[in-house]
Amino acid sequence: MFASKTVTIFAAALATLYSTVSAAPTPTKNDITARQVAPSGATHSVVVGRGGLRFDPENIVAYPGDVVEFHYLPRNHSVAQSNFANPCQPIGPTAFFSGFVPIAEGQAPDVFQITIEDRNPIWFYCSQTTGNHCQSGMSGVINQNFDSNEFTLARYKANAAEIGGVSTSPEVVGYGGNLNARVVPNPNPLSGF
Numbered sequence: 372m373f374a375s376k377t378v379t380i381f382a383a384a385l386a387t388l389y390s391t392v393s394a395a396p397t398p399t400k401n402d403i404t405a406r407q408v409a410p411s412g413a414t415h416s417v418v419v420g421r422g423g424l425r426f427d428p429e430n431i432v433a434y435p436g437d438v439v440e441f442h443y444l445p446r447n448h449s450v451a452q453s454n455f456a457n458p459c460q461p462i463g464p465t466a467f468f469s470g471f472v473p474i475a476e477g478q479a480p481d482v483f484q485i486t487i488e489d490r491n492p493i494w495f496y497c498s499q500t501t502g503n504h505c506q507s508g509m510s511g512v513i514n515q516n517f518d519s520n521e522f523t524l525a526r527y528k529a530n531a532a533e534i535g536g537v538s539t540s541p542e543v544v545g546y547g548g549n550l551n552a553r554v555v556p557n558p559n560p561l562s563g564f
């Protein structure tokens with residue numbers, strides 16, 4: 372009953388939308404393209420270490436120009452960039468890396484930010500070796516390819532657990548590097564909470 376009611380409402384909405392679209396001037400191709408690539412400037416807050424060894428949320432959809440902002444909870448986590456093929460390892464010298472953020476309680480005073488430049492997947496993990504955070508599932512992705520059954524966050528985590536071993540941190544704390552990674556005073560302590 373609920374489903375049929377929903378369908379009815381949806382059909383009505385669709386009819387309204389269709390008539391609206393039909394009545395409106397046909398947009399030019401340029402208008403549509405501009406809308407698709409325009410930066411939204413949204414900030415996506417991720418809480419590091421909420422609910423155990425995890426990022427929350429851990430699967431993020433972001434557009435070019437958006438900021439992904441990491442807020443730290445106890446006890447001592449990091450955010451480092453990897454690729455899908457080598458979980459828990461930095462992608463190389465260009466990997467962004469927040470450094471470790473030890474904190475006893477509450478939320479760290481600073482956040483780590485990156486700016487999204489395109490729609491390609493960005494994989495990240497916590498490189499804390501005490502407790503094997505990445506191998507325990509502390510990883511995430513921005514702009515996962517949802518058309519693929521292979522390159523999923525679930526698969527990344529399974530690979531991380533299966534490969535095991537020890538995480539490696541990028542050698543350089545990645546401020547100002549890839550994706551304009553930077554550390555700034557927490558602009559919104561309530562964001563993500």
Ligand SMILES: [Cu+2]
Pocket residue numbers: 424447448449497498499504509
């Ligand atoms: Cu961690």
